[in-house]
Amino acid sequence: MVLRFEDKEYVLEKELIEIDETTAIPEEYDAYKKHYDDATKVACIMVATMSPKLQRYYEDYWPFNMNKDLMKKYHKRACQETFEVFKSPMACKMKDGDFVVSHVQRMQHYIERLVKINVNFDEELAIDMVLNLLPNCCGQFILIYHLSNTEQTLAQLHNLLQTTEAGLKGKSISSTTTSALVLAIR
Template sequence: MIHMKYYFDVQNEVACLMLSSMSLELQRDLEKYKAYDMIQKLKTMLEEQAKQELFETVKAFHACKQEDRQLELGVSLILNSLNKDYDQFVQNYNMHSMGKSIVELHAMLKLHVKGIPKKAKTPIVLAIREGKIHKDKKKPKGANGKDKENNKLAYAPKPKIPPPPKRDNLLKDSVWHHCKEVGH
């Protein structure tokens, strides 16, 4: 009997210690349980909570991964749309800068643009007039159309040569090489 009373006292003491470490709400829910039953009930409750937390964590992880995929897709679209002036930039980005946000990529592109040498303006169009090379300047025509004389071409167009008449018999109509006579 003493042994049983000791066991009961220890069990009550453990239950009291457990309840004292809990919130008031949990104390109200678990005060009617013995220490072992209290542990089982807590285990069941915490397993449900752990499952819910795991679900929420996995859900947040997948949402984060989805954002990463969208970010990677956006960056990829931007990099693939750049012209050949950015080939070196794209190569460097792919080797060193993975995982940058679109804002960071934009800032990097702005810095790169400053380093690209300026292209020359559109080349000057040259025209040949009367045997001389002149820069093509648009001049307004005079009231009488006097500028027509200045725009003459330096070469004459080829005359149209009519094709030779069709021959029925090539041997009879041909000029012979040795004797220079037509037909034989």
């Protein structure tokens, strides 16, 4: 964020190439000098935010090379983390007898974790995931929900399910609950 604010992000993507100061034209020298100064500041910021072990390792790196090396070392781990976080909600199928509200809250938590690790997740996909992981007894509710053509957010769906479930005085999902859910959507 600091780099973006200070317009210095380019030093992570553009390698600093040494120039011959004696033969360089003034514009080339000025561009090199600006890049050199910006890269020096960015390198200091990057190293200052690292653990002492990484500081010692990267203290002589330019930002472009540091970024490239860090991506090579940690990108695979980040991909594995994304996979594990994405896999969690998919294995979270709600069982007959469970409460809808707790299921939706659990799904919202998983979706928030995915958003935090920069997985692009639109509201419609999140709603579809929640609905897909409801038990079979909610099939009529899901059908009516999709046929109603009402644009709702995940929070609104959660409130709808919570209101319906509260109206049934805490009973678990059953065919009676499904009928009540269908009425709530209408």
